[in-house]
Amino acid sequence: MAESRLREASRAATNVRGVTLHEMRSVQDPRGDLSAGEVGRDVPFEVKRYFLVYGVPRLEQRGEHAHRRCHQFLVAVAGSLHVIADDGVQQQEFVLDRPSRGLYLPPMVWGVQHRHSADGVLLVLASDAYDPADYIRDYREFLALAGRPPSGA
Numbered sequence: 001m002a003e004s005r006l007r008e009a010s011r012a013a014t015n016v017r018g019v020t021l022h023e024m025r026s027v028q029d030p031r032g033d034l035s036a037g038e039v040g041r042d043v044p045f046e047v048k049r050y051f052l053v054y055g056v057p058r059l060e061q062r063g064e065h066a067h068r069r070c071h072q073f074l075v076a077v078a079g080s081l082h083v084i085a086d087d088g089v090q091q092q093e094f095v096l097d098r099p100s101r102g103l104y105l106p107p108m109v110w111g112v113q114h115r116h117s118a119d120g121v122l123l124v125l126a127s128d129a130y131d132p133a134d135y136i137r138d139y140r141e142f143l144a145l146a147g148r149p150p151s152g153a
Contacts, residue, residue: 004027004028004029004030005027005028005029006025006026006027007023007025007026007027007028007100008025009022009023009024009025009037009042010022010023011023011042014085014092014094015090015091015092016085016086016087016090016091016092016109017087017089017090017106017109018087018104018106018109019085019087019092019103019104019105019106019109020044020103020104021094021101021102021103021104022037022042022073022101022102022103022104023100023101024036024037024042024075024099024100024101024102025037025042025100026100033100035098035099035100037102042102043073043102043104043125044071044073044104045071045073045127046127047073047125047126047127048126048127048128048129049125049126049127049128049129049130050123050124050125050126051123051124051126052077052121052122052123052124053113053121053122053124054078054120054121054122056081056113056116056120057116058115058116058117058118060114060116061112061113061114062112062113062114062116062122063083063111063112063113064110064111064112064137064139065110065111065135065136065137065142066107066108066109066110066111066135066136066142067107067108067134067135067136068107068108068133068134068135068136068145069107069127069128069134070107070126070127070128070131070134071104071105071106071107071126071127071128072104072105072111072124072125072126072127073102073103073104073105073124073125074096074102074103074105074111074113074122074123074124074125075096075099075101075102075103075122075123075125076096076097076098076099076101076120076121076122076123077099077121077122077123078099078119078120078121079097079116079117079118079119079120079121080095080096080097080115080116080117080120081095081096081113081114081115081116081117081120081122082094082095082096082113082114082115083095083096083103083111083112083113084110084111084112084113084114085103085105085109085110085111086109086110086111086112087108087109087110087146088108088110088142088143088146088147088148089146089148096122108142108145108146110136110139110142
């Protein structure tokens with residue numbers, strides 16, 4: 001019988017305030033791979049909602065907003081996509097291309113998802129129930145709330 005290989009979890013800081021990139025615990029096994037995370041340990045908030053984003057045409061963008069209070073944890077459970085995180089000062093792009101990699105986006109971080117593969121499925125874990133008032137959908141408003149006036153203002 002072939003032996004399983006365990007990879008421990010790790011978390012890395014990024015250039016964007018509060019955003020962290022997580023490599024989840026995973027086991028590679030001839031019978032199939034497994035990735036696992038724990039709420040409060042790997043996902044740094046209590047999960048109250050989840051949603052899946054899929055079937056996104058490659059040239060389309062999703063997200064394009066920030067949240068006032070909601071925390072999010074993103075995982076590409078199939079395929080791949082790129083995520084841009086922006087705190088109003090720093091921007092950084094991440095590639096989510098395996099179910100053992102997660103990206104934590106705290107409140108007041110503008111997020112954009114793009115370059116979805118045809119088979120891409122994004123799982124988003126959220127700290128709060130859906131509340132339209134929590135969304136900031138205008139980038140100029142986001143910059144003002146983040147304390148960064150838009151250039152030319």
